Amino acid sequence: MAPKVKFQKENIVEAALNVVRTKGIDAVTAREVAAELGVSTRPIFTYYDTMEQLKADVYELAKSHYQDYIQRGLAWEIPFYGVGQQYLRFAREEPELYKLLFLTRPSEASGGAMEALVFTQDLVRDSLMQIYNMDAHTADCYFRDLWLVVFSFATLIVTDDCPYTDEEMGRVLSEVSLAVCKAYKEVPGLPEGRYDRDAAFRELVQQ
Amino acid sequence: MAPKVKFQKENIVEAALNVVRTKGIDAVTAREVAAELGVSTRPIFTYYDTMEQLKADVYELAKSHYQDYIQRGLAWEIPFYGVGQQYLRFAREEPELYKLLFLTRPSEASGGAMEALVFTQDLVRDSLMQIYNMDAHTADCYFRDLWLVVFSFATLIVTDDCPYTDEEMGRVLSEVSLAVCKAYKEVPGLPEGRYDRDAAFRELVQQ
DNA sequence: TTTGTTGCGCAACACTTGTTATGCATCCGC
DNA sequence: GCGGATGCATAACAAGTGTTGCGCAACAAA
Numbered sequence: 001m002a003p004k005v006k007f008q009k010e011n012i013v014e015a016a017l018n019v020v021r022t023k024g025i026d027a028v029t030a031r032e033v034a035a036e037l038g039v040s041t042r043p044i045f046t047y048y049d050t051m052e053q054l055k056a057d058v059y060e061l062a063k064s065h066y067q068d069y070i071q072r073g074l075a076w077e078i079p080f081y082g083v084g085q086q087y088l089r090f091a092r093e094e095p096e097l098y099k100l101l102f103l104t105r106p107s108e109a110s111g112g113a114m115e116a117l118v119f120t121q122d123l124v125r126d127s128l129m130q131i132y133n134m135d136a137h138t139a140d141c142y143f144r145d146l147w148l149v150v151f152s153f154a155t156l157i158v159t160d161d162c163p164y165t166d167e168e169m170g171r172v173l174s175e176v177s178l179a180v181c182k183a184y185k186e187v188p189g190l191p192e193g194r195y196d197r198d199a200a201f202r203e204l205v206q207q
Numbered sequence: 208m209a210p211k212v213k214f215q216k217e218n219i220v221e222a223a224l225n226v227v228r229t230k231g232i233d234a235v236t237a238r239e240v241a242a243e244l245g246v247s248t249r250p251i252f253t254y255y256d257t258m259e260q261l262k263a264d265v266y267e268l269a270k271s272h273y274q275d276y277i278q279r280g281l282a283w284e285i286p287f288y289g290v291g292q293q294y295l296r297f298a299r300e301e302p303e304l305y306k307l308l309f310l311t312r313p314s315e316a317s318g319g320a321m322e323a324l325v326f327t328q329d330l331v332r333d334s335l336m337q338i339y340n341m342d343a344h345t346a347d348c349y350f351r352d353l354w355l356v357v358f359s360f361a362t363l364i365v366t367d368d369c370p371y372t373d374e375e376m377g378r379v380l381s382e383v384s385l386a387v388c389k390a391y392k393e394v395p396g397l398p399e400g401r402y403d404r405d406a407a408f409r410e411l412v413q414q
Numbered sequence: 415t416t417t418g419t420t421g422c423g424c425a426a427c428a429c430t431t432g433t434t435a436t437g438c439a440t441c442c443g444c
Numbered sequence: 445g446c447g448g449a450t451g452c453a454t455a456a457c458a459a460g461t462g463t464t465g466c467g468c469a470a471c472a473a474a
Contacts, residue, residue: 002440002441002442002448002449002450002451003439003440003441003442003449003450003451003452004440004441004442004451005451006451006452007451007452029430029431029432030431030432030433031430031431031432039452039453040452040453040454041432041433041453042434042451042452042453042454043451043452045432045433045434046451046452049433050432050433051431051432051433102366103310103362103366104366113363113366113367114367114370117363117370118370144371144379147359148355148356148359148360148379149355149359151359151362151363152354152355152356152358152359152362153355155310155358155359155362156320156324156358159309159310159311159320160320160321163321163324163325164351172351172355209418209419209420209421209470209471209472210419210420210421210422210469210470210471211421211470211471212421213421213422214421214422236460236461236462237461237462237463238460238461238462246422246423247422247423247424248423248462248463249421249422249423249424249464250421250422250423252462252463252464253421253422256463257462257463258461258462258463
């Protein structure tokens with residue numbers, strides 16, 4: 001009765017996400033997405049009335065990729081540390097998706113930075129409450145410290161050549177993570193000085 | 208011999224900066240800037256061959272505003288703390304300029320986040336070396352901690368409704384600043400706990 | 415007052431965007 | 445096979461962008 005459908009909604013959203021990956025959210029135009037699929041612009045508008053709706057779906061797909069990264073971080077030996085590392089990894093490997101999720105205002109796409117932040121905070125809070133028997137408020141305070149560190153690093157990574165080495169970023173992150181562990185677990189004595197704690201952290205991880 | 212010039216280059220750059228302030232850098236179009244001045248688009252192109260050149264000047268003007276904020280921070284009782292506070296103030300009062308300076312890639316305008324970061328780091332390093340007799344590397348480490356905190360807060364402020372109150376941000380900032388003072392000055396004993404140090408900091412300031 | 419220069423308003427050009435009208439070609443039910 | 449519903453390519457439209465030609469009118473020198 002009708003010709004077979006060549007492209008599903010999924011294909012279009014994935015193509016649009018690939019455009020974001022390579023050229024950023026501003027390059028997500030009807031013609032650009034169509035070219036990515038090797039199609040005309042027509043099929044896009046059989047699934048979407050406006051490009052805004054497509055962008056909203058792209059945003060959701062990007063968010064689910066982000067959530068995958070963070071979930072994997074929870075599986076690390078020290079989940080608090082793992083979440084931070086995975087956050088940085090997301091920024092390195094998917095900088096344009098990072099910018100879409102965290103550096104654009106809600107109006108332009110949907111959601112906004114707050115949404116992903118709250119998602120992450122909920123995960124970390126649950127993890128801290130469960131592992132360290134921490135109360136919710138304290139957990140949120142520690143999450144805030146983690147967030148301050150990794151959010152800065154990640155944003156520097158995606159907006160410019162980051163002035164800090166991966167090694168330095170890892171060290172600072174481990175220091176913050178260690179502070180959490182130290183506060184709620186008896187941890188082997190720390191070396192003196194604020195910037196030499198990574199060794200102690202490695203010891204802790206090896207236990 | 209010729210009609211009097213109505214608009215100087217300066218007027219055009221300032222008008223463009225006002226457009227950035229109210230509608231963001233993407234709204235800086237020839238017609239928008241002309242409307243801001245109540246002129247046609249023609250005068251813009253007597254001073255500039257392309258809009259990109261105008262945007263470069265706008266970027267420089269925004270940077271000088273930023274530098275004014277930071278310079279004022281150095282005049283505070285505790286310059287390290289003052290710089291952080293002024294950085295947050297800049298984000299609150301000039302969010303679009305902040306986004307232009309710190310959340311866009313170098314190619315789009317000129318400069319990029321690194322340029323402003325290096326400028327700020329130089330100022331803070333000099334200040335720390337002078338006041339606390341700190342060596343350059345240590346000063347940069349402390350600057351890094353300050354930067355991590357305020358850069359995260361500021362970026363949250365301009366990209367979304369920040370989940371942290373001004374009071375909480377000020378508290379964390381004072382905590383970081385206090386760590387600097389504590390390391391290089393004998394400071395009255397700190398209350399226990401990682402998140403109650405603002406009282407001690409206030410004491411310090413009152414001395 | 416005249417004259418020549420030239421800043422600027424007007425309006426056009428080329429281009430890119432979202433969105434849509436048209437018509438071809440496909441392919442399921444018969 | 446085959447008819448018709450319909451997915452899709454083509455190409456157009458309107459709106460918005462940067463940029464530029466045209467011509468008026470202002471104004472300093474004569």
